[in-house]
Amino acid sequence: MKKIYLFIAAGFLAIAAIAQPPNVPAESGAKFGADFISKDPLSMEQLFSTLQNAPEGKKMEVSVKGIVTEVCTREGCWLKIKSPNGNTLVKMKDHAFLVPLAIQGKEIIIHGTAEQKTTSVKMLQHYAEDAGKSTEEIQKITEPKTEINIDADGIVVI
Numbered sequence: 001m002k003k004i005y006l007f008i009a010a011g012f013l014a015i016a017a018i019a020q021p022p023n024v025p026a027e028s029g030a031k032f033g034a035d036f037i038s039k040d041p042l043s044m045e046q047l048f049s050t051l052q053n054a055p056e057g058k059k060m061e062v063s064v065k066g067i068v069t070e071v072c073t074r075e076g077c078w079l080k081i082k083s084p085n086g087n088t089l090v091k092m093k094d095h096a097f098l099v100p101l102a103i104q105g106k107e108i109i110i111h112g113t114a115e116q117k118t119t120s121v122k123m124l125q126h127y128a129e130d131a132g133k134s135t136e137e138i139q140k141i142t143e144p145k146t147e148i149n150i151d152a153d154g155i156v157v158i
Contacts, residue, residue: 020074020075020076021071021072021073021074021075021076021098021099021100021101022076022098022099022100023100024100024102025100025102026099026100026102026103026106026157027157028157028158029156029157030103030156030157031154031155031156031157032092032097032098032099032154032155032156033092033093033096033097033152033153033154033155034096034111034153034154035154036063036111036153036154036156038063038109038111038156040063041062041063041064041065041109041110042062042063042064042065043064043065043066044064044065044066044081044082044083044084044088045084046064047062047064047083047114047148048083048084048085048148051114051115051116051148052116052148054116056115056116056117056118056146057115057116057117058115058116059113059114059115060113060114060115061112061113062110062111062112062113062114062150063109063110063111064109064110064114064150065107065108065109065110065158066081066082066083066088066107066108066110067081067082067105067106067107067108068080068081068103068104068105068106068107068108069081069082069087069104069105070087070104070131071099071100071101071103071104072127072130072131073101073130073131073132074130075095075098075130076092076098076099076100076101077091077092077095077098077130078090078091078092078127078130079099079103079104081108081110083148085147088147088148088149088150089119089127089147089149089150090110090112090149090150090151090152090155091149091150091151091152092151092152093112093113093151093152093153096153099155103155103157106157106158107157107158108155108156108157108158109155109156109158110150110152110154110155111152111153111154111155112150112151112152112153112154113150113151113153114148114149114150115148115149116146116147116148116149117146117147117149118144118145118146118147119144119145119146119147119149120144121141121142121143121144124141124144124145125138125141128141
């Protein structure tokens with residue numbers, strides 16, 4: 001029986017060690033995910049003006065420039081960038097890559113697919129938990145939110 005408990009504890013430790021943001025620098029030129037070429041990325045204002053009046057679910061391939069305001073502290077599987085309406089969520093497409101916590105505050109170019117969609121209360125609470133928000137802050141989230149999200153397939157630090 002002790003062996004089973006020891007095996008289970010070792011498994012949890014292994015999972016905890018794996019599920020963390022990469023511990024790499026986020027210096028200018030650092031790339032995460034797929035390589036891409038972006039000569040003239042859109043500003044967040046340009047992206048918003050293009051997608052804000054588009055029907056929900058309309059997807060658009062984009063390269064967009066922004067400043068990272070928040071990073072998932074659990075895995076580095078999402079980040080938020082400063083935008084006209086607060087912050088825009090950027091998820092790493094299919095969890096194919098992760099970003100380090102050191103990317104917070106950096107200016108980046110993101111290549112991926114942008115769309116306006118409604119995020120459920122449950123998902124908003126999940127993101128808040130990943131961001132290390134308090135239980136009190138998480139419980140204050142009671143309404144879904146329509147916002148522009150980006151599924152990134154590549155990111156480069158400027």
